[in-house]
Structures are given as C-alpha cells and as structure tokens.
Amino acid sequence: MSIIQSKAKNRKSKVELLPKDILDTxxxxxxxxxxxxxxxxxVVNKLIADKGLPEDQQLSKSGFNRYAQRMESIGQRIRQAREIAEVWTHKLGDAPVSDMGKLLQEGIRALAFETQMDMAxxxxxADPKSLxxxxxxxQRIEAAAMVSHKRETEIRKAFAVEVSEAAEKVATQAGLTAEGVAALKREILGIA
Incomplete structure (x- = not known):
C-alpha cells in the first residue's frame, strides 16, 4: 500500500466530518x-445549508451510500455477535463461570491464531506494534487460564473438605471406627 493510499484510507469522509447534531440526525x-x-x-443537505455551512460540505449520493453500506455492515456484525452471545449464553447459562471463561479463552486463542496466520x-x-x-x-490468555485453573482447584479442594467433614459425621454416627473414618476422609480428599 502506498503512502497516498494509506493517507486516503485514514481520511475521514464528509459524513464523519459533519457537526454532531447533523450526524446524530x-x-x-x-x-x-x-x-x-x-x-x-x-434532508441532511438541507440541514447543512440551514446551518450556513459551506456548500462543499454537502453530501453526495455515492459518498453517503458508501457510508450507509459501511454502517450496515458494522450493524450486521454487531447483530451477529449479539445473536451468537445470546445462543451461547442460553446454552451455557447454567454452566459454571469457569466454563464460560474457558470458552472465552478458547475464542480469543482462535482469533489470535487466525490473526497470526493472516500476518504470516x-x-x-506484521508491524512491531501488532507483534x-x-x-x-x-501472555494474558495464559495468565487467565492459570488463574481459572487455580480457582477451580481451590473450589474442588474446598468441596472435598466439606464432603469429608459431612462423611465423617455420617460415618461416626453409623458406628464406623476412628480408623475407618480416617480412611474414608483420606479417600475423599485424595490423600495417599
């Protein structure tokens, strides 16, 4: 891409340069x-004229059409993202938060991989900033995965402790020996 193409690509359209009130309308x-x-x-060109703006700020039909198509494309992607999120939220609504976190991590990993492939x-x-x-x-994905794994391990350990305490009470009430209760707790807690 030449410098001229790059500058043209970064230049704002006439629509984007409109005053905020006209752009909102x-x-x-x-x-x-x-x-x-x-x-x-x-309507927009009349608003531009009524505001006393220069005539060169009037919109052309083709320029406005390009802007409208771009907005429709962005809107379509937003609608698709919302639909996908709705489907997965509905499907995984009862799943533990860690499962949602894992799903997001995998999605980000896939997106990062696709981007790397496109760069390759x-x-x-593949500019230094992108790399x-x-x-x-x-790094952040892996750190998030480690935090999720640690949290999941802690939750399982806490659950095992609760279960072993409950099992100890039941086993003692049922007349199990102290040695039998200790063996049961070790088995539940996974202690060798």
Whole structure:
C-alpha cells in the first residue's frame, strides 16, 4: 500500500466530518429505515445549508451510500455477535463461570491464531506494534487460564473438605471406627 493510499484510507469522509447534531440526525434516519437514502441525503443537505455551512460540505449520493453500506455492515456484525452471545449464553447459562471463561479463552486463542496466520500469509501487515500486542495477548490468555485453573482447584479442594467433614459425621454416627473414618476422609480428599 502506498503512502497516498494509506493517507486516503485514514481520511475521514464528509459524513464523519459533519457537526454532531447533523450526524446524530443522519444516524437516527438510517436506524429508522423509513426513508430512502436519497431522501436522507436531501434532508441532511438541507440541514447543512440551514446551518450556513459551506456548500462543499454537502453530501453526495455515492459518498453517503458508501457510508450507509459501511454502517450496515458494522450493524450486521454487531447483530451477529449479539445473536451468537445470546445462543451461547442460553446454552451455557447454567454452566459454571469457569466454563464460560474457558470458552472465552478458547475464542480469543482462535482469533489470535487466525490473526497470526493472516500476518504470516501477508494478508495483514506484521508491524512491531501488532507483534507486541499479540505477544501480550498470548501472555494474558495464559495468565487467565492459570488463574481459572487455580480457582477451580481451590473450589474442588474446598468441596472435598466439606464432603469429608459431612462423611465423617455420617460415618461416626453409623458406628464406623476412628480408623475407618480416617480412611474414608483420606479417600475423599485424595490423600495417599
């Protein structure tokens, strides 16, 4: 990508340069879906003229169409992400939090792997900042996995202690010898 293409790609569109109140109105009209794009362009251009802004800030139909398509694409991805989250939340709603954490960790690992593959294949640039962010992401994923594993181990240990205490009471009431109770506790706690 040349420097000219890079600058053009980073330049804001006329729509993005609109004053906030006009941009808010434009977004509201887009979300409503009651007007056609050509009608929205006319309304927005009238607002621009009424505000006394220069004529070169008027929107073209093609420029607005590109912006509307981009907003629709972003909106579609957001809707898909919400639907996926809803499905998985519903499916895993009763699952322990650690399972949700594991699912998120695996999702992030997969995304990081795909990004690394795209970098290796030259689909996206592998600049030092991106590489540093990928390394930091990998480190954080592994740290989160370790914390989740430690928490899960602690929960299991606490549960085993509770179960062994309850078993001790029941075994003692049932007339099991002290040696038998101790053996039962060792078995439950996994002590050799």
């Amino acid at each position: 434009l977004h509201q009209l887009l979300r409503d879906g009651k007007m056609q794009q050509i009608e929205i362009v006319d 294949e030259g689909k996206i640039s 540093n962010q990928m390394a930091l992401l990998s």
